[in-house]
Amino acid sequence: MAFTLTVNGKTHVIESSEDTPLLYVLRDELGLNGAKYGCGVGQCGACTVLRDGAPLRSCLAPAAAQRGHELTTLEGLQGPEGALHTLQKAFLAEQAGQCAYCIPGMILAAEALLRAHPQPSEAEIRATLDSHLCRCGSHNRIVRAIQRAAKEMAG
Structure with missing residues (x-):
């Protein structure tokens, strides 16, 4: 079942399973490779993104649970x-x-x-x-x- 996410100010239709970790959606479906896979258990911080301005470990966060939130990756952080x-x-x-x-x-x-x-x-x-x-x-x-x-x- 498709759902939408707002990432770096743009709305994206996501085709991945709702329980797919946000990190995989960002990297594999949206091609945003700033967030890295490090430990896979939220302990290293390499996968950190911002959700509504607060840090979120994207390797632990189900992608569909981010609906309605503004997500920012390194690619969206600009001067x-x-x-x-x-x-x-x-x-x-x-x-x-x-x-x-x-x-x-x-x-x-x-x-x-x-x-x-x-x-x-x-x-x-x-x-x-x-x-x-x-x-x-x-x-x-x-x-x-x-x-x-x-x-x-x-x-």
């Missing part, structure tokens, strides 16, 4: 006129992504944090990212990137 978002630019400037597998989820978690707390402390940033795993050891650069983005977004 003015389609340019890179301030967070994306800050991650590049701080060389925060080594392999970059975890970065889409971290950027989206940071976006939700900055919307709720435009000037977070380092402790708040670290607490937000605590459940996001990065094997490359880029944690300090990731924190600096979020701090940089917060300053730039503040004006």
Whole structure:
């Protein structure tokens, strides 16, 4: 049975089974590959997307349960006129992504944090990212990137 989802501001008719994880619908049916399959049990954060502005582990979330919600993937996070978002630019400037597998989820978690707390402390940033795993050891650069983005977004 088909259902619709709103992803990155566009409505899509989804043909997958209603219990298919959102991650698979995003990647396989919509071709949005920003969210990554990491652990498959919601513990690594690589699959994080935003649902109504809040982080959601898409590997655990049934796609059909997202009806009526606004979903945002890394592909939908843009700055003015389609340019890179301030967070994306800050991650590049701080060389925060080594392999970059975890970065889409971290950027989206940071976006939700900055919307709720435009000037977070380092402790708040670290607490937000605590459940996001990065094997490359880029944690300090990731924190600096979020701090940089917060300053730039503040004006």
